[in-house]
Structures are given as structure tokens and as C-alpha cells.
Amino acid sequence: MLQPLSPIRTAALCLCVAVASAAAMASQAWLAAVAALLLVAAVAAVLFLTTRRVHKPLALADTADRVAARLVREFEEQGTGWFWQTDSDGNVTYLSAKVAAELDTPGAPAIGAAMTALFRVDTSTAETERTIAFHLASRTAFSNYSVRPAVAGKLDRWWSMSGRPITDVDGIFLGFIGNGSDLTERRRADAEIARLALFDSLTGLANRQRMRQWLDQTLAQASGARGTALFLLDLDRFKAVNDTLGHQTGDALLKQVAQRLVRAIGDSGLVGRLGGDEFKVILPGETNQDTLSSIARTVIDALSQPYSIDGSSISIGCSIGIALAPENGGDAETLVRNADLALYGAKGDGRGIHRFFKTAMLDGARSRKQIEDDLRNALAGDQFHVAYQPVVSTASERIVGYEALLRWEHPTRGLISPAEFVPVAEDCGLIEAIGEWVLRTACMEAATWPADVRVAVNVSPIQFANPALPTIVTSALAKSGIAPGRLELEITEGVFLDETTSSEQMFRTLKAIGVRLALDDFGTGYSSLGYLKKAPFDKIKIDQSFVRGAAMAGNRNAAIIRAIVTLADALGMETTAEGVETHDEIDLIRTLGCSHIQGWVYGKAAQPEEVRLQLAAQGGKALASGHRKSRPPRHAMIRTARIRVGEAIGEIRIRNMSPTGAMIDGIEVDGEAVGMDVMIELLENEMFAAKLRWAADGRAGLEFEQAFNMERLAAPMIAHPVRKTG
DSSP states (O other), X not given: OXXXXXXXXXXXXXXXXXXXHHHXXXXXXXXXXXXXXXXXXXXXXXXXXXXXXXXXXXXXXXXXXXXXXXXXXXXXXXXXXXXXXXXXXXXXXXXXXXXXXXXXXXXXXXXXXXXXXXXXXXXXXXXXXXXXXXXXXXXXXXXEEEEEEOSTTOTTXXXXXXXXXXXXXXXXXEEEEEEEEEOHHHHHHHHHHHHHHXXXXXXXXXXXXXXXXXXXXXXXXXXXXXXXXXXXXXXXXXXXXXXXXXXXXXXXXXXXXXXXXXXXXXXXXXXXXXETTEEEEEEETOOOHHHHHHHHHHHHHHHHSOEEETTEEEOOEEEEEEEEETTTOSSHHHHHHHHHHHHHHHHHTTSSSEEEOOHHHHHHHHHHHHHHHHHHHHTTTTOEEEEEEEEXXXXXXXXXXXXXXXXXXXXXXXXXXXXXXXXXXXXXXXXXXXXXXXXXXXXXXXXXXXXXXXXXXXXXXXXXXOTTHHHHHHHHHHHHOOOGGGEEEEEEGGGGGGOOHHHHHHHHHHXXXXXXXXXXXXXXXXXXXXXXXXXXOSEEEEOHHHHTXXXXXXXXXXXXXXXXXXXXXXXXXXXXXXXXXXXXXXXXXXXXXXXXXXXXXXXXXXXXXXXXHHHHGGGGBXXXXXXXXXXXXXXXXXXXXXXXXTTEXXXXXXXXXXXXXXXXXXXXXXXXXXXXXXXXXXXXXXXXXXXXXXXXXXXXXXXXXXXXXXXXXXXXXXXXOOOOXX
């Protein structure tokens, strides 16, 4: 920076010397010569000092420029920021090297290209390409615009860019200058956060929030002619997998379930996971029930096939509830609620099936809600009572015990069936309080009976899972004063769905108290018999579904009962046959070796006062009542049929019918015709042999020669002209 000043200094000194010399030569006096020399010296001094003062700030400015340039280069190379500049035509004159390298293409470098050819605003609006061009043309500043490369194949980058116009000292527009920063990693992080917010991290399926958004959009876009179907799925027996094999295995199973579900649905709809073992499927534009049933069966079949996880073969099932829009709801909330009710119905009907929503399901849900509300007041309002059904020894026909049965006398609805309110009590968490009340009440009542008469109390799986159950039992025994051996706890097979160490400990603790344990409803629930090796039961109760019809010819229930009795005898357990209603069933049960009988044949559940009378009468011996023989259930109907008696043919009406016979009317016969052979048209153009067993007041009873398959009645009959018998 010294060089530009050196010629000026030299020229000034030369000028002073020249002037001084000229003055001295002109005057030829020494005084003038001295004055001239002093002038030269003064000028030289001033020039020297001036030069020093100018040189110092220029040197400092030079150092600052170099530092600034170095810092800019460092920032561009190491940081996320960069700089750019254009000329007045909007062409790039400067661009940081790292950004230029990303935007360069063969034969078309970024430097010299138009800004609008390199960058576009990252937005979905129609003005995408015009936004930067607008600012360049209008010479207005912009700040923090999110931009992406406009160059094909380089769209995986995002930047934030700002710029302002620049002018010279005369106000002439020179172009734009600005800066930018890299947003790529932040955008990717934001995208990952958004993905996690809308997709399930375990399975990769859409999550609850995404499915709700998609359902809202689908319903909003659907026209009147274009409906939507919603599937809600719940895995059957998944909890048992989680509890027995661990959550890691459960997670692996859910991943495989998700993959199978996506394959089964294909391009028909969107699949999502709501959480746990619940899934949702949205099927836009599909409301045909036959098609949806086919899809549902495909899904159930796919998810029910065995899974292989870490060398273990695992089998689960799936239940599906289906709701249709707009028929079952035009908004997401209503549609989901109704699909959930349909799913509840599917699980209630046996699982592994699908059900479509019906209005009756909503009525049932409202009824359950009303029952739940009323249940919360029933216990405090003294609306419950306990009735007792006798258990009779097959050998002595004496009453050896009673089963305590809960009854609810509603103040406005009257007597409500336990089958209706007990499941609600289990769902809403009231069953433990109600169960404890029944236990204490039954023990107190049993204290008034003879010391050899037992009382049986049902214990739900929820009660059995409560660690406080032994304490509750001990307290009830202590307060009533009855011996532990007089209390029999009836437990269903449902407690074995979650076989754990705690359940085995519960069995041991209860047996240590001294109470008896009975396995209730045997054969209707959990399919494995392995638990009988571990659970210390004293009795097996044979479900009434096996007893009903066992005394009728051709029924295989008797063989099943015999097998159960043999199994119980081998394990040292007693057996009770439930639901016995006729005398011939008593004889059969005794012949098959059951030790006890329970059913209406020995009386319905009685009030405590009646129980005490029963035990006092006839030394506690039970008296059988009811029908002498079993008969098949009869189906009421009014059905037209033809009947042939000898050569005469006429038309009659069938009033009720069973596999073994029917009651008819529209026939005139006298008592002497009893025992007569007839032919009756039970199916169109098919006559079946029967015998007339009784006749009175235009009605008669027929006994079929061979048992009739009632399922064949699905075929419609054709009415024939009436021709009276002659």
C-alpha cells in the first residue's frame, strides 16, 4: 500500500528543490539560498509524517480484509452456510464451492446460470417456479426461503436462502447478494419425526392417528354412491403368547401378522395398527357384503396359519368387525364405534369369525351400558340375593350340597338373567366386589345347614387372578364358622388360558386353606387336558350340553360322559352331571358312574327358607320330579303338508315338530285310529312313514318311523289344495 504514495513524495521534493535552486540562482544571495533549503526540508518532513499516518491504517485494513476472507472460506468449507451473488440479469456470478459442486451438471456449470434454473421454492403452490424470479425482477429482498435444487436428479437437498439487491454509489442496480444454510439433515429429521408420529414403529403400518386422518379424508371425499368399509381386527389368544413366550416373541409375531395382513388386503385398502393386537383396515369404495365377507375370510385364514418364531410354532386366530359408510355412520367416530360393536359380536359368537354391524348391536350396547350403570347401585341397594340348587348323590339320593347362584331383582325390570349381567360385571370391574359378597353370603347361609352339607360358590377367572382371593376366602370362613372342607370353589377352564406360576401358587394356597376345588363346565372351554395334571381338583362338573339328549337313542353324549367319568375316576375326582331334567337321564347318569346329579329334576334354585325345609324333610332325601323320558326339543311352526291314510290323501298343518315326531291339526280321526300307519309329506314330494299315537279335538300326534333331519326343513313347501280325508 506504500507504492502509490512514493511517486507523489518524490515529485514534491523535486519541485521544492527546483524552486529553491531557481531562487538562489536568480538572487545570487546566500540568504535566499538558505530560505529555499529550509522550505525543502519542511516539505520533506510534512510528506514523511503524512506518509506514515496514511500507511498505518492502510496496513491495518489490509490485514482485516485477509482475516475476513479467511473466515469466509472457513465458514464455507466447514459450516452449513454459503454465499451467492448475481449480476443485474439474475445470473450467478458467485456461489460457494460446495453448493456449486452439487448443482453443476456436465456442460452446464452453476456459475453463470440463471438463479431460477438452479433453485426453486420448496412448496406445492402453483407459483413454485416464479417465486425467486419475482424477487429478482422486482428487486425486493427475501428471507429464509426454503428452496430445493431445480436441477433434475438432485432433489434430495434442502436449503434456507436469503437475498437482497445491491447498488453502486450512484444507485445503479448491480444484482443480488445473499446467503444460505443447509436444511437437509433437519428436513430428514423432521420427516422421521413425522413418520414416527403417523406410523407404527414396530410394524411400519399406519398408526391410530394416521388411520383416523385417512378415514376422515376418505369419508369427506366419498360421494353418495361410493361408500367405505371399515374392518376392526383383534387377535385371538395373543395375550397368552405374550405371557408365556415373552414380549420379544409377541413383537416378532405382530410383525409377521402385519406382513400377512398387508398381503391379504393388497391394494384394496389401507392397513394400520391401533396398538397392542388391534388392527384397522379402510377399504374405500367397497360396500358389497359378499365381497367384504370374502376378504374377511381370507384375512382370518391368513392370520390363523401357524407362525414360526425362534423355532417355536405359534397358532393364533383373528376376529373381525365390519361397519359400512354411510349406512352405519357418515363420520369416523360413529363408524369406528359400530365396527367395534361388530367386533364385540364376533368375539362373543365364538371368535375366528367376522360380523357386520347391525342396529341390534347398538341396542345391545346401550342395554349393557344401562346394566353397568344399574349394577353400580345394585349391591348397595340390596337388589341381589342368592338362590341354592341342590346337588344330589346318585348312590343315596340324598342332598349333599347346594350351588350358590346369584340372582338380581331389578327394581323396574324385574329378574335379570346372570347370563346378561355377569359378563357386564366382569367387563366393568364389579365382579370382584359382587363375587366376594356372594361368597360371604353363601358361607353364612351354609352355617345354618347340617355340618355334612357343602356349599359351592362360583369363582370367575378375574377373581382367581386376584392375589387377595385366599385372604377373602379365609375371612369368609372365619366369619361364618363353617369348616373349610364344606366350601367348594367352582372354577371354569378359562383360568388356564394364562397358565403362569402365580396361578399354580393360587391353587396350592387355596388347597392349603382346606377348601374343595371343582372344575366347572368341563369340556366347553380350554381344549388342553394338561392342566388336570397340575390343578388339584376334587370334582369335575360335566356341562349340561353333554347331558342333554344323552338318554335318547343314537346320541353320542353318553359315550362322552362315560369317558369323562373314567378320566375323573383315574385322577381320584368326583363327577357331577349338570342340567339333568328327566327320570331316564337320572338312570343313565347313575349307570355311567357319575357320583352326583344337579338339575331341575331335583328342583330349581330355592330361597334360603326353602333350603332349610328341604334339608329337614325326609331326612334330606331328594325327590325327583318332571318328565319320565327325554324327548327332543320341538320346533313350533305352522306348515302345510299332505298326509296319506291308506288310499285317502288330505292336507293338514304341522304345529310343532322334532326329529322323532310332530303334532298336526286339520285331521278328523277317532280314538280307534290310534296306532294307524300314515304317510306324511315333510318335504315337497317326499312322503315319510309315521304312526298315529294320539288324536283329540282335531289334533293328533305322529311318531316318525325313522328320525328326521331337521336341517332339511330349509327347503320351502308348496301348498296343495285341501282334500279332507274320507
